[in-house]
Structures are given as C-alpha cells and as structure tokens.
Amino acid sequence: MAAIRMSNNVIIAANLVTLLLSVPVLIAGVWLRSRADGAECDRLVSTPAIALGAALMATSLAGLVGACCRATWLIWLHLLAMLALLVALLCFAAFAFVVTSGRRGGGGAGEGEDTSSGAGIRVYRLGDYSTWLRRRVEGDKNWARIRSCLADAGVCKRLKGDNKKAQLVAGGMSPVESGCCRPPASCNFTYAGVGEWARPAGRVAPSASADPDCGKWDNDEDKLCYGCQSCKAAVVGALRRDWRRAAIVGVVFLAFILVVYSVGCCAFRNSRRDNYAYHSSRGWKRSGDA
Structure with a gap:
C-alpha cells in the first residue's frame, strides 16, 4: 500500500x-x-x-x-x-x-527591414510573409475588422504631440506604429507637428508615386495609413x-x-x-x- x-x-x-x-x-x-x-x-x-x-x-x-x-x-x-x-x-x-x-531577409524585433532613406524606420512588405498569415489579414472582410479594431484601440494615439517627433521621424516604434501611424519613408513626407505630415512641395498627384501607399495617407487620426499595404504588412509582421x-x-x-x-x-x-x-x-x- x-x-x-x-x-x-x-x-x-x-x-x-x-x-x-x-x-x-x-x-x-x-x-x-x-x-x-x-x-x-x-x-x-x-x-x-x-x-x-x-x-x-x-x-x-x-x-x-x-x-x-x-x-x-x-x-x-x-x-x-x-x-x-x-x-x-x-x-x-x-x-x-x-x-x-x-520571412525572407531583414530581421530584428520588428521583423522589418531598415530603409536607406529613414534611419531606424522599418519597411514591411506582405510578400515577406507566409501565404496563410497574409490571407488572415489581406481579405477585405478580415481587414475591415482589423482596421476598425486598430482605430478603436488607438494604437497611434501615444505618438501624438510634438514631444514624439523624434520617434516618428527616427523610428523606435512598434511594427504596427511604424506601418500604420506614419507615411512610408519612401514618400518623403515632412513632419508638420502634432501627428500631421505634409506632402512634398509641388506634388499634385501623390498617387502616381512609385509607392501607392503615399496616396493613401490621411492626417485624419481615424484613417492615417490604415488603408496602406505597409500597415497590413506590419500587422502580419506583428502576428x-x-x-x-x-x-x-x-x-x-x-x-x-x-x-x-x-x-x-x-x-x-x-x-x-x-x-x-x-x-x-x-x-x-x-x-x-x-
């Protein structure tokens, strides 16, 4: 016993x-x-x-x-x-x-690649991730839900204010903040303060840029770059x-x-x-x- x-x-x-x-x-x-x-x-x-x-x-x-x-x-x-x-x-x-x-190439905690034009700013591309993860995010129905969740969660609110300029311009953000809360570095937008960005002078049709995300950026805090491919890729990167x-x-x-x-x-x-x-x-x- x-x-x-x-x-x-x-x-x-x-x-x-x-x-x-x-x-x-x-x-x-x-x-x-x-x-x-x-x-x-x-x-x-x-x-x-x-x-x-x-x-x-x-x-x-x-x-x-x-x-x-x-x-x-x-x-x-x-x-x-x-x-x-x-x-x-x-x-x-x-x-x-x-x-x-x-994932092909790149690295780091944010899983993005550093760009030559923006020190510390990481670029996220959907093609760098598996098809299954991309489909979970890219689909219109899924992205509409995720986009609404991003806006409701206020993931970009902590970057508001002039005291966050260094972060917005030089990096140090999470993947989602980097991909969704600021225009892509390749667009060469200028930080205008209080979370707003100004398009390059003389550019009439930003949608004609080599990066289609440049035309999707909106300073409205409910829109920002939530419609950008970089935002979708950043969410996939976080996932x-x-x-x-x-x-x-x-x-x-x-x-x-x-x-x-x-x-x-x-x-x-x-x-x-x-x-x-x-x-x-x-x-x-x-x-x-x-």
Whole structure:
C-alpha cells in the first residue's frame, strides 16, 4: 500500500505543478487579447493561449482529484486528456513554425527591414510573409475588422504631440506604429507637428508615386495609413512575431507535459501492479487460512 500511496503522491505533485503553470498561461492569453498592439485584433495568438491554459487547468484538476480520491476512471480520463493535449501541442508548434517561416531577409524585433532613406524606420512588405498569415489579414472582410479594431484601440494615439517627433521621424516604434501611424519613408513626407505630415512641395498627384501607399495617407487620426499595404504588412509582421514566440513556448510546454505524462503513466502502471499484487496476496492468505 505504501507503493500505491507513493504513486498517488507522484501524480499529485506532477499535476500540482501543471496546475500552477496553467495560471500564467491563462493570464498571458488574456493580456495578449487586451493589449493595444494591433496583433490582438485578429486573436490568432491569444485564443490558443487561453485554450491551452484552460486545457492544462482542467486536465490537472482531473489528475489531482483522481489521485486524491483514488478514482481510477478519473486518472484514466486525465491521461487520455494529457495525450490529446500532447498531440494538439505538437501539431500547433509544427504549424506555427511553418506559417512563420516565410520571412525572407531583414530581421530584428520588428521583423522589418531598415530603409536607406529613414534611419531606424522599418519597411514591411506582405510578400515577406507566409501565404496563410497574409490571407488572415489581406481579405477585405478580415481587414475591415482589423482596421476598425486598430482605430478603436488607438494604437497611434501615444505618438501624438510634438514631444514624439523624434520617434516618428527616427523610428523606435512598434511594427504596427511604424506601418500604420506614419507615411512610408519612401514618400518623403515632412513632419508638420502634432501627428500631421505634409506632402512634398509641388506634388499634385501623390498617387502616381512609385509607392501607392503615399496616396493613401490621411492626417485624419481615424484613417492615417490604415488603408496602406505597409500597415497590413506590419500587422502580419506583428502576428508572425507573436506566433513564433507562441511556437517556442509551445515546444517548451510540449517537453514539460511529455515528462508529466510519462511520470503519470509510470505511476499509474505501478499503482495498478502494486494494487493487483496486494489483493492477490490477501486472497492467497485467506485461502491458506481456510
């Protein structure tokens, strides 16, 4: 019986650790959904994070209750749920690495490329990212929702004011701020103060520029460059960055859950074996006494 209690204690300890880890995962998912960075507008990262946290919490509670109450059927259910979670995490991590592997060149935290005309200003191009991520953003219906979310979230409001001129002109912005809150550096617009930009003198038809985004810029804070390709590419870049981070976290959790699952299986197997040996021994003794 001591061995059975030891097996239960191992299962309890492993699931207690998993339960504690599920809390920061849930918190991270909620934070990703609530932050004003633009990437949360598509909820491609926050939803899996919340789902992972909830699944970890549910399976851990099942394992804890099953071990504490010695409910074999609940431990079986816990192990099956852990196996399903392992497969789901493996598929997610593999898929995330595939869809974030479309980047060609460039680098840095913002995933954009520095331009020769704007020091520190990064350029974002849709062609640099995977087709799946681009389709999640480029479609008219999806972009209308994301664009509305960007405007409602006020991602560009923190750049308002003359004291933000250095950031707007020289960089130091997030991907979404750089792609959506200022005209592309190639347009050679001049910062006029309080978040407004002036077109180059003498340019009558800015839409004829080599960069079509130059004609889409509007100083209206509800429009800005939200209709620009650079803005769409910046949102895709932010999504790619978050998905790559999520893939790395997924691999770490995959390894950890694999260890917990292996320990749980071994403990459960030992518990069944010791339980069988214990009852067989008691049966043998009773028959011998008779």
